Amino acid sequence: MLGGGVSGLAGGLMLARDGHEVTVLERDGQAVPESGEQAWEGWSREGVIQFRQAHILTSAGRAVLEDALPDVLEALVSAGAVRFDPLALRPPSPSASAADDDGERFVTYTARRPVFEQVLARAARDEPGMDVRRGQTASGLTIDRGGATPHVTGVRTDAGETLSADLVVDASGRSSQTPRWLSDAGIGPVHEESEDSGFIYYTRFFRSADGSTPQMFGPALAAIGTFSLLTIPADNGTWSVTVYVSRGDQALKRMRDVDAWMSVVKACPAHAHWLEGEPTSEIAAMGGVVDRYRRLSLDGRPLVSGLALLGDAWACTNPSLGRGMTLALMHARCLREQVGSAPEDPLAFAQEWDAITERTLTPWYRETVEEDRARLGEIEALRQGREPPAPSEPSAVLRRGLLASLGEDPELFEAFLESRCCLTPLTETFAQPGVAERILELADGREPMAIPGPDREELLALLA
Numbered sequence: 001m002l003g004g005g006v007s008g009l010a011g012g013l014m015l016a017r018d019g020h021e022v023t024v025l026e027r028d029g030q031a032v033p034e035s036g037e038q039a040w041e042g043w044s045r046e047g048v049i050q051f052r053q054a055h056i057l058t059s060a061g062r063a064v065l066e067d068a069l070p071d072v073l074e075a076l077v078s079a080g081a082v083r084f085d086p087l088a089l090r091p092p093s094p095s096a097s098a099a100d101d102d103g104e105r106f107v108t109y110t111a112r113r114p115v116f117e118q119v120l121a122r123a124a125r126d127e128p129g130m131d132v133r134r135g136q137t138a139s140g141l142t143i144d145r146g147g148a149t150p151h152v153t154g155v156r157t158d159a160g161e162t163l164s165a166d167l168v169v170d171a172s173g174r175s176s177q178t179p180r181w182l183s184d185a186g187i188g189p190v191h192e193e194s195e196d197s198g199f200i201y202y203t204r205f206f207r208s209a210d211g212s213t214p215q216m217f218g219p220a221l222a223a224i225g226t227f228s229l230l231t232i233p234a235d236n237g238t239w240s241v242t243v244y245v246s247r248g249d250q251a252l253k254r255m256r257d258v259d260a261w262m263s264v265v266k267a268c269p270a271h272a273h274w275l276e277g278e279p280t281s282e283i284a285a286m287g288g289v290v291d292r293y294r295r296l297s298l299d300g301r302p303l304v305s306g307l308a309l310l311g312d313a314w315a316c317t318n319p320s321l322g323r324g325m326t327l328a329l330m331h332a333r334c335l336r337e338q339v340g341s342a343p344e345d346p347l348a349f350a351q352e353w354d355a356i357t358e359r360t361l362t363p364w365y366r367e368t369v370e371e372d373r374a375r376l377g378e379i380e381a382l383r384q385g386r387e388p389p390a391p392s393e394p395s396a397v398l399r400r401g402l403l404a405s406l407g408e409d410p411e412l413f414e415a416f417l418e419s420r421c422c423l424t425p426l427t428e429t430f431a432q433p434g435v436a437e438r439i440l441e442l443a444d445g446r447e448p449m450a451i452p453g454p455d456r457e458e459l460l461a462l463l464a
Helices: 006-017 036-042 059-068 070-078 113-125 178-184 250-256 258-266 324-340 346-360 362-383 394-405 410-420 426-431 435-443 456-463
Strands: 022-026 082-084 108-110 130-134 138-144 151-157 162-164 168-170 191-196 199-207 221-224 227-233 238-246 284-286 290-295 307-309
Touching: 006 022, 006 059, 006 113, 006 130, 006 324, 036 113, 059 070, 059 108, 059 324, 070 108, 070 113, 113 130, 138 178, 151 168, 199 250, 199 258, 238 250, 238 258, 238 362, 250 258, 250 456, 258 456, 290 362, 307 346, 324 346, 346 362, 362 394, 362 426, 394 410, 394 426, 394 435, 410 426, 410 435, 426 435
Parallel strands: 022 130, 168 307
Antiparallel strands: 082 108, 138 151, 151 162, 191 290, 199 238, 199 284, 221 227, 227 238
């Protein structure tokens, strides 16, 4: 297993508990802290650029932990993770009846990323059959070229050691070197799609004196003119507030200034109360966030066998939708299931791994990229003083219609949450009988709910 982040540790734990011997190589060498607070204060994870940015575990990720790693979920709750039920945000409606019998499917537990990873890392450290080697890095792959399809047999480490493996899992994240290693071996090219998500994030963390977190009066992700707000409760009375803007909007780069950042959030009536706590960080800025997708298959045939991409090494997405950790856990569970039913032929395994990834994970990547592009287009139009163009693609029309009808139909609100929580992609929801017609009927003549906040002129004045 290359990489000791969320996907590598979770995938390693699942495989080790099924009786497999798992070796994890993690380039960051600092030992795992003994507590979540120590992790937040001083754990250095230089290989994870978003380590101290906003994170949320959605309900689909919670369900994976509950099913596959229940002790990890229990330890996360013991470490102070807060229970969060987004269904409580459902707008009141005359048609709303009794509470949803299956409403618990939306429940999750949220914590800061260092706290969550510390819990996973301690479980991995104590797991029999799992060897986590911190401070060690793979420098290349060992490959058998004797068959029609090259077969990966192991890795070479930066210390000069060669480790043999039945399966090499690349969970090394956004900076995966697999495409380069395969290219150096004359294999490929690896199919890769990549584009800058177009956003810069400015995040600050807060803590309450009594251990509570702010009440939500609006959506966790709120689009307000030419910027967006992301407010996420976390563990032990902490939370994060993120303002994110278009990378090309030079005027808004003053958000890195604390006073400017605070003035913008204060001007948002549904979110200003999120500043009523003790700041525990300065403004952490992050840009250059890439939506990237890789596939080790060409025309249905794997480039190699004996190698699997996992988590962000396979695909990484815009963090504002909070899907990263959840998709990593979902992918890890897919790996466990695939290894558990693995065909003896390594090529057949590679084909099945490609198929299950495409079927289960890729729709989430596509949906994220589509939403990123739509939001950037809206921001650019508003910056230029134009009305955002009306969507023309059927999926975009229905997505906008869904946002406009959330307050009118509790079932559609839950369908929206199922997408946000990584339970059901919107493409599947829109394909259900009668759903598209219902959305278009309710949305006729309505605009998506406007979140109160400064318009462009007021925003620039606040930052001046």
